[in-house]
Amino acid sequence: MKTNTTPLNYKGFRFPPEIISHAVWLYFRFSLSFRDVEELLAQRGVVVTYETVRQWCLKFGQTYANELRHRRPRRGDKWHLDEVFLTIRGERQYLWRAVDQDGIVLDILVQSRRNKNAAKRFFRKLLKGLQYVPRVIITDKLKSYGAAKREILPGVEHRQHKRLNNRAENSHQSTRLREKKMRRFKSSKHAQRFLSAFSPISQHFQARRHRMCAGEYRTILHGRFQVWNEAATAKQVV
Known part of the structure; x- marks a missing residue:
């Protein structure tokens, strides 16, 4: 049986994946409500309702979290x-x-x-x-x-x-x-x-910053954002 890989299904959503993944990142990374995320997006000219943000988080939050899990190093013993x-x-x-x-x-x-x-x-x-x-x-x-x-x-x-x-x-x-x-x-x-998605997403961006110089921290953070962008556009087997 032949299997194909396709990107995450964003069909039917009028906003691009970059905006959806950014909203999901804001909600799970920081201590924000859906209304807080709605306001932050509005400040950038993206007009959505908090209910739309909630639906994005429900549909994509766990999927993003699973992709991050697959990309992290082997667990400790x-x-x-x-x-x-x-x-x-x-x-x-x-x-x-x-x-x-x-x-x-x-x-x-x-x-x-x-x-x-x-x-x-x-x-x-x-x-x-x-x-x-x-x-x-x-x-x-x-x-x-x-x-x-x-x-x-x-x-x-x-x-x-x-x-x-x-x-x-x-x-x-x-x-x-x-x-x-x-x-x-x-x-x-x-x-x-909520917690199944929250733990991998929030922790992915946490680093022991007090043990790093500023340049090292920025490099690590940049790499983690790259992994996040890959997770948001990952291909799935169908």
Whole structure:
């Protein structure tokens, strides 16, 4: 069977991909609302409604995020896992998150529980499509991690200590900021959909600027914008 590759489908949109991808970048990169993005575009002479911006983000946000994931280097072999609660419509949900030793978010999963089955589900999601397993995982002292690891990753070293897991805990900060800006998530599906796109896009443009000179930072940022433009015009198999 012959397969063809075609660019991302922008058919039916009256604005070019450059404007659409710019709007999506603004929304996921910065702590902005759809109305904020509408105003920023209006200042540049692009007249769209906030509802149009919302539709762009829904249609293309996850696609761009997936393309960025495919272009990033291989994940690290030391994984930090942590979970934090989200209050959604008065009910407690749990955001499971994994980052590697460099602080890169590997994946997230919103669930209503944090028991053994929930931990196993998160491990399976992390390992899906990978050709390797981590060398070591670091978690807090939640017993669900140990029980799930013994079944899913029996040969992997497991370290459980609260202070060792600061890297994963710190990665929750940006989520808290967006949660506040959005006046909390509307449902667990809403949280999963937004955060699945938000983490790869926002983190793609973050660099440890305090460790770089100005010229080095500009070079890295320029390269990341090039990758973003490639992701926005990527070809897909059909």
